[in-house]
Amino acid sequence: MNYESVIGLEVHAELSTNTKIYCSCKNEFGLDVNTSCCPICTGMPGTLPVLNKKVVEYAIKAGLALNCSITREGKQDRKNYFYPDLPKAYQISQFDLPLCTDGYVDIDVNGEKKRIGITRIHIEEDAGKLIHSVMGDESYVDFNRCGVPLIEIVSEPDLRSAEEARIYLETLKSILQYIEVSDCKMEEGSLRCDINVSLRPVGSDKFGTRSEMKNVSTLSGTQRAIEYEIGRQSEILDNGGVIEQETRRWDDAKGENVLLRSKEEAHDYRYFPEPDLMPIVVDDEWIESIRATLPEMPDVKKARYTGELGLGDYEAGIIVGNKSMARFFDKCVELGGNVKAVANWLQGDIMKVVKEQDITFDDISFTPEDLNELASIVDKGTISITAAKKVLAKMFETAEKPSKIVDDLGLAQINDESAIEAMVNDVLDKNPQSFEDYKNGKTRALGFLVGMVMKESKGKGNPQIINKMILERLEAYKNS
C-alpha cells in the first residue's frame, strides 16, 4: 500500500547566553566536570531560581524570526520526573503559556516553497549529563549542563518526508544562527530533536498513530532516522499490524531505532505552575526593541544574492548557509568588490583553508578589502589565477596586502606582447618539427609549445596571449 508520512519535529536549541537560565554560573560547553555549578543548578533544598532576562529576549527573538505571536502573560511550570541527571526531580519548563505561539517558517524543497507551521516555542532548562561506566554498574553525574537555557521549538505535523524534515531542520538551524541565539552545534548537542512520525494511506485526511523518536542529534541522522521509521511502520501496516503509540530511541551508529517506552510506561509529568518564579509580562515596547535587533533573514538574503547580485541559486545557498562566510561576503560587496570572483574565492580556495584549519571566516587573517584587491588584480590581468592562488596562500600566512605579495614573490604576469613574442620566436625556432606535426593534424603540438613558452617565462607569461600568438603562427604555416 502507498502511505503518506506525517512528521512533526520538536527541536531543542541551547541558547548562547553567558550564564545559565536560573543562576549566574557560566554557560559553556566542554568545561571540566562539575566546575560550573552552584546550589541552584544542582537543586539544593532551599534555593530560589531567578530567571535570566536574556533567555526571555532570545526566545522572543526566535519567535519573531519564526513569525510567531508573542505571549503577553507567560508563566513557567514544573515538569516532574525522576532521573539522575535532573537533581531537583523536576524540570522547569512552560506548559500552557509558552512565550511564542502560532508561527511558521518557509522552506525550499527542491525549488518549491513550503510553509511549515510552528506550534509553539517555550523556554526550559537543560538536564545534566550522565557518563555511564562501561564495566561497572554505576554512572557518573556531571551537573555542568543543568540549567543551561533551552528553547523548544515544536512544529505542526506539516512535514511529509524525511527530506523535508531535514531541510526544515537546516533552515531552523540557519535562522537560529543568524539571529545569534544559539550556535546550533549538533556535535556538541546544542541542537537536538525529537521526531514524531505517523503514516496514513495516501488520500486519507485522518492521522495515523504516531511514534516519537528521541536522541536524534545530526542532520543526516534526522533524515535516516525518519526513513528508517517510515520503513518500520509501513512494514507493520502492510502485514496487517497496528502501530503502537510509543517512544523509540534512535541509534545513529547502528542506523536503527529501539523501543524505549510503550504507551503504558509513558511518563506522567504532572505539570503545575512553578511557585518559585513570577509570571513573565511582555509589552509592545519590549517586543519592538527585540525586533529592532533582528538581522537580515537567510531567505531575504538569498533572494538579494540571486536577484540584485546575480549569483546562481546554488552558490547563493552555500554563502547564506554559512553565517561567517555571508558576513565576509557582504562586506566585500559593500566595498564594491567583484561579486562573482569574490563568491568563487570564498566558496573554493578560502573555504578549503577554513575547513582545514577548523576556523570560521571571522578568524581569517586578511580582510574583505584584501580579497577585493586580489580579485581586482586578477581582473586587470596583473597576475594569473594560478599565481593568485599562491598569493592567497601567502595572505593566510602573513596577512600582507596582495599587491605587496605579488611584488615580493615577483608573480606579476608578463603581458608585454613584444617580450612574449621574443620567447615565442625562440621556442618555435628550436622546435621546427611542431609546425609539421600541427599541419598533419596533431593539435596537441599547440599545447606543447604553449607549455614550453610558459616554462621559458618561468610561469609568468600571460597564457592567453601566448596561446593566441602561437596559434596564429601555426595556422599561418598550415594554410601556407
Next chain:
Amino acid sequence: MKVTTEQIKHVAELARLKLTDEEVKSLNMEAVIEFADKLSELDAEQIAPTNHVSDIYNVFREDVEVPSYDRDDILKNAPAKARGCVLVPKVVE
C-alpha cells in the same frame, strides 16, 4: 470521588514511595480529594485566573557571570563521588 487502589499505587510509584498493602488500604484519599473539592463550590466565574498568588511579575537577573562553587564544596553532600562526579547507580534510558 472514588479513588481506586490502582490509582493510589500509581501515584505512589510516581512519587517513588513504597507502600505496603495495609498502608494503601488505610489511606483515606477520598477525604483528601473531597476537602480540595470544596473549592469548586465557589463561583469564580467573574474572577480573572491568577498565574501566581503574588502580583509581582518580571523578576529577572542580568546575564552576568558570577564564579561558581568550588567543585569539592558542591560534591560535599554527595553520598558517593568519584572523578569529580556524583556517583549513582547505573540507570540507562
